[in-house]
Amino acid sequence: MATKNRRLPAIGSITSNKWIARMLGLLLGLIAWSAVATVFPNNLMPYPYETIQLAWGLVESGVAWPNLRATLLRTFLGFLGSILLGTALGVFMGINNYSQRFFTPYVVIGLSIPAIAWAAVTTIIYGFSIMAPVVATVLTTFPYVAINVWKGVESLEPDLINMSRSFNISRGRMLRRLILPSAAPFLFSSFRFGLAISWKIVTIAEIFAASSGVGYKLMQAYQVYQFEKAWAWASLFIIVILVIEYGIIKPIEKRVFEYRHDADFALIG
């Protein structure tokens, strides 16, 4: 016990710098990847540095960007559609008991339908248009967003609603100033989750119904047994997702939740 206690602060001081912690996590992942790569044939699972080389090759040859852009655009549109639809439905379900009972079965059904089923259906309906992956993404993702937002709105303090009523605050203002900020932690987790599944669904949909995009390229690589290329495409997209997470989502989150961080140095007295 005593030894353990003495070690704890040391670990704490290493991990106290968040970037060191992130880099350590990433490094460990790369080591694990390399370890697995020693077991499998090289074209099935290349080493990290080979994958990065291949990915860089894709960037240099100019193939990477148009396909990444196509996938990102579809992901973004699908994500946007699902958060708009999911947030609206979630808020509605959270503030109105009747609509909650009315929509719950649909949300549950929506959660259980596999993305690939929507991808197949939308491909039949929309063919190779951008609508196929976008609509498939919206239909698969919005129930996740709705259920999170619903729970977030439900967690709102009734006292704050009563206070607002006492001061004659309109419903619109309550929605903007009270309900949405109160549900913000749930909104963020659902948006993050929504973005992550959106891109996976777009990729699946692109396998079916696209002539560009990361999914399409993955499929091409798979068909000609160039698995190492599939890894390269996947790693490119991982980099893009990491940039979005740390460059966009986290800074916004930090700003929105400023009032909570301040609680750490709350005044007493």
Next chain:
Amino acid sequence: MSSDMAKADNKEAFQLSESKPTGAASIHIGNLAKTFDTAEGTEEVFSDINIDIEPGTFVCLLGKSGSGKSTMLNIVSDVLEPTEGRVRFEYPSDEEDVTLGHVFQDPRLLPWNTCVGNIEYVHENNPDYTNELARRSLDLVGLSDHYDKYPTQLSGGQRQRVGIARALSTDPGVLLMDEPFSNLDEITAENLRDELLDIWSQLNKTVFFITHDMTEAIQLCDRILMLGQGRIYADLENPLDRPRRLDSDAFLKFRQKAVDKFHSIEE
């Protein structure tokens, strides 16, 4: 904090505009009754309640738990509909609608808004609102250094001050206070009572104050109403001059009389 309040000369500060003078309204509760439908039938909370309160009076409504104090306040606040009767508010010389300022037991602040933001929130229908008004309201309750702080950065007493500032900022004709100090430690509560009296004497508001604490009621009020068994069974004028010393003979004597009166009805 008390001295901060005393030195603030805010008598004019709460005129939202030149044309609208700050004033106190009278309260007229006529023939008020409330029943609730329960599984066993209808249950009467109170009936035939008639109260007239002069402008600028500090009134306490005292009652035991379950006596219907909160129901009464909710009806007065227009959150609940009475079964019978009505509540009217009037300015002595003005036809204008009376604004009600609400102070709750828990301050009910938006945690994601600063002190100023919390005040701004309730001014949706006030075209004259500026953050200057919010800051002046915060000055009045001694929070001049806390304009941009979030509720999590404030102590319980400071949060309740923001709640009071928010209510005052709406320039209410009547201030409705629902046991505002009952969740605070006694020292903080004591300070806030003194400050409330300071503000009240500066701003001349009618105050309708709910409490279950007899000492608090006697310290604060001009008039004490006791609610029990569905009626107002006592209506006492407070004979004590201000400022009131809690340990003075007159205070203790009147307190004893009020306590005897309070317990004069069966549970």
